[in-house]
Amino acid sequence: MKSGVDGTIVAAFGRQYEVELADGARLLCFTRAKKSSYACGDRVQVSATAPDQGVIERLLDRSSLLYREDAFKLKLIAANVTQVAIVVATEPSFSPELITRCLCAAEDQEVKTLIILNKADLTGGLDAARALLTPFAALGYEVIETCAKDTVEILRSRLAGETSLLVGQSGMGKSTLTNALIPEADATTATISTALDSGRHTTTFSRLYRLPGGGTLIDSPGLQMFGLAQLTQTSLAWSFREFRPFLGQCRFRDCRHEAEPGCALQSALSEKTISPLRFAQYQMLRDELARAHQARVGH
Numbered sequence: 645m646k647s648g649v650d651g652t653i654v655a656a657f658g659r660q661y662e663v664e665l666a667d668g669a670r671l672l673c674f675t676r677a678k679k680s681s682y683a684c685g686d687r688v689q690v691s692a693t694a695p696d697q698g699v700i701e702r703l704l705d706r707s708s709l710l711y712r713e714d715a716f717k718l719k720l721i722a723a724n725v726t727q728v729a730i731v732v733a734t735e736p737s738f739s740p741e742l743i744t745r746c747l748c749a750a751e752d753q754e755v756k757t758l759i760i761l762n763k764a765d766l767t768g769g770l771d772a773a774r775a776l777l778t779p780f781a782a783l784g785y786e787v788i789e790t791c792a793k794d795t796v797e798i799l800r801s802r803l804a805g806e807t808s809l810l811v812g813q814s815g816m817g818k819s820t821l822t823n824a825l826i827p828e829a830d831a832t833t834a835t836i837s838t839a840l841d842s843g844r845h846t847t848t849f850s851r852l853y854r855l856p857g858g859g860t861l862i863d864s865p866g867l868q869m870f871g872l873a874q875l876t877q878t879s880l881a882w883s884f885r886e887f888r889p890f891l892g893q894c895r896f897r898d899c900r901h902e903a904e905p906g907c908a909l910q911s912a913l914s915e916k917t918i919s920p921l922r923f924a925q926y927q928m929l930r931d932e933l934a935r936a937h938q939a940r941v942g943h
Contacts, residue, residue, distance in 0.1 A: 648701060653686045654852040656720070661700065663690050664852075671698040683709065683720035684850035684862050685807065708753040710809055714871035714936060722809045722850055722862045727756040729803070731812035731821065732777070734761070734769035738813055740776050744925050745870035746811055747785065751883035752875055757785055758802055762817040764789040779919060783886055792820040800825060800855070807860040814866025822863045826853045829863075872929060873936040880933060881909075884926055886918050900930075 654670070655662040659680045663673045673690050675682070676699060682688065687704040710721045710728065728750040732738040743759065750757045759780055761773055781787045790799050799821065810818045822829050850864045872880065881887055881901075887909060895906025903910075912918045 648689045648691065650704065651688055651690050652852070653682055653684055653688060653723075655849060656682060656684045657849040661688075663688060663698065663700070665690075671696060673698045673700050675700050681720065683711070683723040684852050684864075685723040685725060685809075685860075687724065708755050710749055710753060710755075710811075711874060712749070712867070712870045713873040714869075716939070717871075718874070721811070721864050725753075725755055725807045725809045725862065727758060727803075727806040727808040729758045729760055729799075729808045729810050731760045731762055731810055731816040731818050732773065733763040733816045734766040734773045735763065736813075736815045737769075738773070738776070738816065740779075741925060741928075742813060742867075742870055743777075743780060744922070745872055745929070747780070748872055748875065748880065748883035748929070749870065751885060752879050756806070758808075759785055759787045760799060760821070761787060761789045762792060762821060764795070765791040765793070779921065783922075790821065792817050792824045796821060796824045800857075803855055803861060804857060804859045807862070809862045809864060811864050812866065813868060816866070818863055818866070822853065822861065825855060825861065829853050871932075871936070873933060875933060877930060877933060880929055881926070884922060886922065887912075887926070890918075901927075 649665060651663040651665045651671070653661045654664045659675055661673045661682055663671050665671070671690060671692065682700065682703065686706065688700050689702040689704065690698040690700050692698045706723050708725055709723050710725060712719050712721065728746060730743055730746045732743065747757055759777060761777060764770060777787050788798050788802065790796055810821065812818055850862055853861045853863070855861055875883065881891055890908035890912050893908035894904065896904055899907050901907050901909040909918070909923070913920065913923050
């Protein structure tokens with residue numbers, strides 16, 4: 645194999661990456677630098693160092709990059725995705741705040757979003773789960789219901805032709821959905837830890853799968869937190885899609901949308917044009933970003 649051959653990272657674990665070449669061959673690749681900054685889905689140029697091993701020479705241009713970051717740590721999740729599919733379930737319980745964080749990251753990268761309510765056959769918690777998702781549906785986010793055991797065709801149609809990233813808390817059934825969509829994936833699944841009301845982490849690294857009939861699916865590890873320190877205060881406000889008609893309309897350019905006179909967002913809030921819950925989540929995230937910035941400056 646010649647040096648500088650293009651490939652796609654289909655699995656990322658530590659400083660090792662599985663790279664798929666155009667002919668379907670796969671190489672276990674390493675990086676030349678001690679610190680690596682590649683993600684599953686990245687397009688790279690590689691050179692072979694052995695029949696089944698290689699080294700990554702260069703990163704090719706990205707169309708998108710999904711990652712989470714707090715004041716001190718950055719975690720790449722996936723690159724070149726066109727859609728973020730957020731998986732929640734009727735059980736265990738899920739966090740609407742985490743959904744908001746995932747949506748903000750997706751909006752910042754200007755990629756499509758889809759919310760999947762999995763385990764819809766478990767009717768005991770179905771109404772409560774639907775109620776938690778209603779505010780997102782009201783904003784125009786598509787919500788679909790699935791059961792990995794027998795109703796994944798609606799999901800398959802939404803994934804066709806897209807490069808989709810599955811994200812969500814542990815125990816929501818991402819790996820089970822992956823197995824249902826791609827039986828040969830043989831993704832590991834685990835039972836729910838009912839005592840902790842959370843799932844055991846079954847996917848320890850992101851992996852890319854080719855979907856039958858077209859499209860790509862990236863399954864990612866379960867997450868409990870999703871830091872957004874990569875966003876600026878401006879991009880955070882923009883990532884709340886219902887805020888956009890009011891941004892730039894405040895009396896003061898440096899408006900913090902608190903108690904300043906002439907704040908367009910506060911006016912929209914008082915007129916119930918935007919949700920008090922969403923506005924409270926925005927304020928929480930805005931303050932979190934400010935603390936993260938201060939912590940970085942302090943170090």
